[in-house]
Amino acid sequence: MISNAHLRPAWLGVSLYSVIALAALVALLSYASPSSWGSFFSDPYTWRVVRFSFMQASLSALLSILLAIPMASCLFHRRFWGRQTLLSLFAISMVVPTIVAILGIVVVYGRNGWFTALFGQPFPLYGLGGILIAHVFFNMPLAVRIILQAYDLIPDAQWRLASQLGFSRWRVFQLVEWHYLKKNLPGLFLLIFMLCFSGFAVVLSLGGGPRSSTLEVAIYQALRFEFDLNKASYLSLLQVVICSVVALAVYRFAPPVRQDVSLYQGGRLPLRSSKWTSGLDYGVLSVVLLWVLPPFVAILSPVFTELFWLSLLDSQLWRGLWHSVRIALPSGVLALLMGLSIAAIARAWRWHPRRNRWAVRLEQSGNLVLMVPSLVLATGLFLLFRHLGVSIKHAYWIVVWVNAVMALPFVLRAIMPVMYQQEKRFRQLYQQMNIVGWSRLRIEWRTIRPALAQGLAYAVLLSLGDLGVVALFGSKGLETLPMYLYQLIGSYRVEQGACVAVVLIGLCLVLFYGITRLLGGRRAVV
């Protein structure tokens, strides 16, 4: 089986993800006693949490996508001053550590914040309002970038034809763009829904009490405060079941799309413009800027204070920075390797007459992890290690692996479209000359490296901002910057915390630009 031998390293990558995840889940579930679940099931608090999780996740996903579609269209069709900066800002706001963004949002919308100063009355931040502000802040930019990637897959020939036929922006959206976007929207909705459904840090900080809690927070409470593995297992299973039902429903109604590949490559051609589309562009741009910009300004404002320069001398800050980097870089690389493994096998199956159904399932399995709370994976892995007699000093590897797995859906989103497109266009050429494995990667390198860089950068930055898993093991010599920041905010040293936030953002920027330039090359989308 020469044709399959080159996929062996990929299988290793896939099992590194799936076998360990399965083992961790089994380890946790072995502590479950389903006979006692009846009392959990009839608990009205659980169902209130489920209802609220469901509502806030659906609203967050809908709002993010409804804003992202006109925003992406505007960014694709218009060239304006600051466009590139805005795209970079989106990239950052997607991966800015949650706790940092929450800090920025509190400064803007909090009781004594800018909003109160401007309008004379406070914004109802704690509860659904704050959760939506934060979730859209994180996920609308993600949606814009994923939709822009779909735009890039529209063949140039379609724009040439649209220009010849005198289509307006609205018409071109209806007849061309929508056919390419709608294939991506169900998956995108699902991604954002699951991210918000299992929202942890945002809901913990801005939920404002048990009235607006999510399952993930309930699981954290069960694990951290009650150490009730049985209850945690029940709540995790409940989360997995709800997410699976939503996923099945979304994929069932996902429309099939006729997509083509064209060899024509041309420049940008004019479309018929109208006042309506210009007005919509400016309107959407204003809403998005008002949503995303103020928290950033709020985070960066402490740079001009003396306290900022003083807190740079704090040795705990630099220790936190070192721990953050030594977790984030390996877990980013691990996530990219696992993502590439899934991509390699999925695309080898995609056009195979019998295995093509499995390609989609394999790709979806990378997203499955969004349904499984990271805390559950981490606890499961911890129990597994304990069962195998490995001591807790290996919590480092647990954190690295869980962070890598959690970043996998983002890595897949970044690399799958271009990996599939290469396969679709050149599959027969590669088959004819039997170019596989390493030699194929070298040929494709120039085309796929911007996507790989984007995937790696997301994974590293997500891991850098993680507060969930590291909060569970945080006291064992893994005090990362977000942990340190969380402790500072907890002990009401908010101003010093704001300074740590600036350093953390700086680190994010350095790593993001470093990775996209070094791995992505000059063509990388930043």
Add this chain to the structure above:
Amino acid sequence: MLSFDVQYQWQNFEAHYQGQFAVGATSILGASGCGKSTLLSLLGGYVVGQGSIGFSGQDLSLSPPFERPITTLFQSDNLFPQLSVWDNVAIGICASRSLSSAQKEKVTWALEQVQLSDCHTKYPDQLSGGQAQRVAIARVLVRDKPILLLDEPFSALDPKLRSDMLVLIKTLTETYQWTTVMVTHSPADAVLLGGNVLLVEAGKIVAQTDAKKLYELPSESPFCDYLSVS
């Protein structure tokens, strides 16, 4: 009369086209990379050069493609794969596809002209290459523009189908008094389409003749050089 005097530069390639196309068919011959398709792209508005392009007293050189009285038939990708045959033709009249009954009849008529009436519900990926180009021709008919530019649109078709297409284009050009300009690699196609033949070399129009006389030219004609190696 479509007249033009345009210059265009891209990397090491420099072109300067001067001339005019009368009503009727004109074919453009020339070696690969000599700038045949560039001339068509300049006329269609898909690349912008310097100079003037005039038609019936109107300067087109700065107009976007959709404001020029021109339909271009490209070598490939003339149809939207996500739209049915009927819709692909209908968008030539009105992008919203909300047609009056007279306009609907026009679409039906155009599909009849290219003998594809029974394919109107199909999608482009269910058509052969020749059928796809005929759908594009049906859209040319409903768009009803006085100028038709053809950028080797039949080069991928087999000889019989190709000659059928050329005869169809020739008939339509004569019937509707179009100014039709076709870029081709094949002198035989130019002869079949009839009308004038131009020769382009290194970004310039270097010779012109009647299609009927293409094979009877004196040996010093630049065409002879091209024909002997093509």
